[in-house]
Amino acid sequence: MVPIAARAALPALLALLGALLPGPGGAQVSVYPKDAIIPRGGSMQVNCSTSCDAAAYMGLETYLTKTEVDRGFNWVTYELSDIQNSTTPMCFSNCHDKQTRASMSLTVYWFPERVELASLPHWQPVGENLILHCQVKGGAPRTHLSVMLLRGEELLSRQHAAEETAEVTATVLARREDHGANFSCRTELDLQSQGVGLFQNNSVPRQLRTFVLPKAHPLLRTPRIMEVGTQWPVNCTLDGLFPASEAQVSLTLEGQRLEPTIKYSKDSLWTTAWVKVTPGEEGIKQLTCAVILGNESRKTWENVTFYSFPAPNLTLSKSEVPEGTMVSVDCKAHAGAVVTLSSDPARSPAMSIPFMLNASAEDNGRDFLCSAALEVAGKVLHKSKNQKLSVLYGPRLDKEDCLGNWTWQEGSPQTLRCQARGNPTPKLDCHRKGDGALLPIGDLRPVMRSISGTYVCHATSHLGAVTREVVVNVIYHQNEKMAIIISVAALVILSTVGTAIYLYNRQRKIRKYKLQKAQEAAAMKLNTPP
Numbered sequence: 001m002v003p004i005a006a007r008a009a010l011p012a013l014l015a016l017l018g019a020l021l022p023g024p025g026g027a028q029v030s031v032y033p034k035d036a037i038i039p040r041g042g043s044m045q046v047n048c049s050t051s052c053d054a055a056a057y058m059g060l061e062t063y064l065t066k067t068e069v070d071r072g073f074n075w076v077t078y079e080l081s082d083i084q085n086s087t088t089p090m091c092f093s094n095c096h097d098k099q100t101r102a103s104m105s106l107t108v109y110w111f112p113e114r115v116e117l118a119s120l121p122h123w124q125p126v127g128e129n130l131i132l133h134c135q136v137k138g139g140a141p142r143t144h145l146s147v148m149l150l151r152g153e154e155l156l157s158r159q160h161a162a163e164e165t166a167e168v169t170a171t172v173l174a175r176r177e178d179h180g181a182n183f184s185c186r187t188e189l190d191l192q193s194q195g196v197g198l199f200q201n202n203s204v205p206r207q208l209r210t211f212v213l214p215k216a217h218p219l220l221r222t223p224r225i226m227e228v229g230t231q232w233p234v235n236c237t238l239d240g241l242f243p244a245s246e247a248q249v250s251l252t253l254e255g256q257r258l259e260p261t262i263k264y265s266k267d268s269l270w271t272t273a274w275v276k277v278t279p280g281e282e283g284i285k286q287l288t289c290a291v292i293l294g295n296e297s298r299k300t301w302e303n304v305t306f307y308s309f310p311a312p313n314l315t316l317s318k319s320e321v322p323e324g325t326m327v328s329v330d331c332k333a334h335a336g337a338v339v340t341l342s343s344d345p346a347r348s349p350a351m352s353i354p355f356m357l358n359a360s361a362e363d364n365g366r367d368f369l370c371s372a373a374l375e376v377a378g379k380v381l382h383k384s385k386n387q388k389l390s391v392l393y394g395p396r397l398d399k400e401d402c403l404g405n406w407t408w409q410e411g412s413p414q415t416l417r418c419q420a421r422g423n424p425t426p427k428l429d430c431h432r433k434g435d436g437a438l439l440p441i442g443d444l445r446p447v448m449r450s451i452s453g454t455y456v457c458h459a460t461s462h463l464g465a466v467t468r469e470v471v472v473n474v475i476y477h478q479n480e481k482m483a484i485i486i487s488v489a490a491l492v493i494l495s496t497v498g499t500a501i502y503l504y505n506r507q508r509k510i511r512k513y514k515l516q517k518a519q520e521a522a523a524m525k526l527n528t529p530p
Helices: 007-020 480-526
Strands: 029-032 035-039 042-050 057-061 065-072 075-083 090-095 098-103 105-109 114-117 129-137 145-151 154-160 165-173 182-191 197-202 219-221 225-227 231-239 248-253 261-264 268-276 283-293 296-307 313-316 320-322 326-332 338-341 352-358 366-376 379-396 405-409 414-416 421-423 427-432 442-444 453-461 464-475
Touching (some): 029 098, 042 057, 042 090, 057 075, 129 182, 145 165, 219 296, 248 268, 296 366
Parallel strands (some): 035 105, 225 296, 405 464
Antiparallel strands (some): 057 090, 090 098, 129 165, 145 154, 145 182, 182 197, 219 231, 283 296, 326 352, 338 366, 366 379, 427 453
16 A cells, blocks of 8 residues: 555545535545555655535544645545554544544554674584574564574574564574574565565674584693603694684693694694703603683693603723723712613622723723613613723734635635734735735635745734734646646557557458468369369
């Protein structure tokens, strides 16, 4: 229905209605428009008319502010202004001392003054119910006003707002997909059936943050014992998080925060930090890892024992001594530890182990190892320190150092070893008697007869000198030509013998043949007649 009729045609229309309506005794009052709908605070004109055949007294009963704007025979037009609420103005007419009435329906519409979605939880656990609250204040007519709760543009609930101040609720199950989703409240004033239209009013959207924090505790990986003054990594991990990148991690040692490095994957996190305790802070300390997501946290802790374990002390009275000098060795542990000395393995572990040594050539380069053991939290730890002894002695050129007689087959691969011992290392010179050729020390591939001979080796240092003869024998064939001659001679002899045997057999066969012929001739003579 249109709120205001065309004012220019109204008087003529009313006059026509007055002429058509019945006269006294059946006088009727008419109101125009019969139904109207206007926005709150608006104005409109209302016409009252009667069918009385005489001049009638007419008026309009209403609490609204009214102003007469026009009048004619048995009709009058009023303007109603500043209309705030729906009402039913009534036209009346007194005709021949008889009053008749007619009322109209005036509907006022207005939009809600407040449409607000209540604050959402800062974090909402996935799988738990979330209750949405929408507060709506004002708006009319209420029979045409509905409230919708939305997730994005998805309708979750639609309800009518019956009260002046209404609160509409809806319950939804929080999902992972809802993380970052916008929820809002919308009102609809549907006046399409009245020919006015559809009016919507939206609240400010609110974003929801959902999360998943598993019941499991974080996995804390840390050494159970750590040495003071050293740096160790500790790791803390937790799987099944959503959204993992929103999780926070707190790593503390006895309440003191560490500085972790955090890495995230799809649904887990991994964090590491370095732990270092300075000397003087030994003892058992609690290492804690807490993962915080949403308004919840998961925590785990481990007790770590911090210990001090310096390496043992190993001292030699002198690290370099002449042969025959007495050397004292002392292996000593720090408090709480015991030591063993490699040079005195039969002795039981003790806080300190002294050892005396009469240095000989065989002790040169001897490595003394002092090993310490300390038990920490049921685990035995070891540390050691070593030191070498240098013994000064003159040159040695014994059979073990340089063999006195070498005998090899010519052409064979051999290695000639000749090395003088001593500290400092002596200088070795080996020359062959007669021509002064050097002894070919090292690989001989192949051995040649030319190295045969007797060599004299001199080993010298500032602590003395020694001499040793070395004989090299090379076996080879001396009568190769004679062997060839003998072979040829044997061949000649064999050939001569063979030839002689052949000739002998041939002559024997010839004699045998001649004898046979002579016998045959003699037989023929005997058989011939005289």
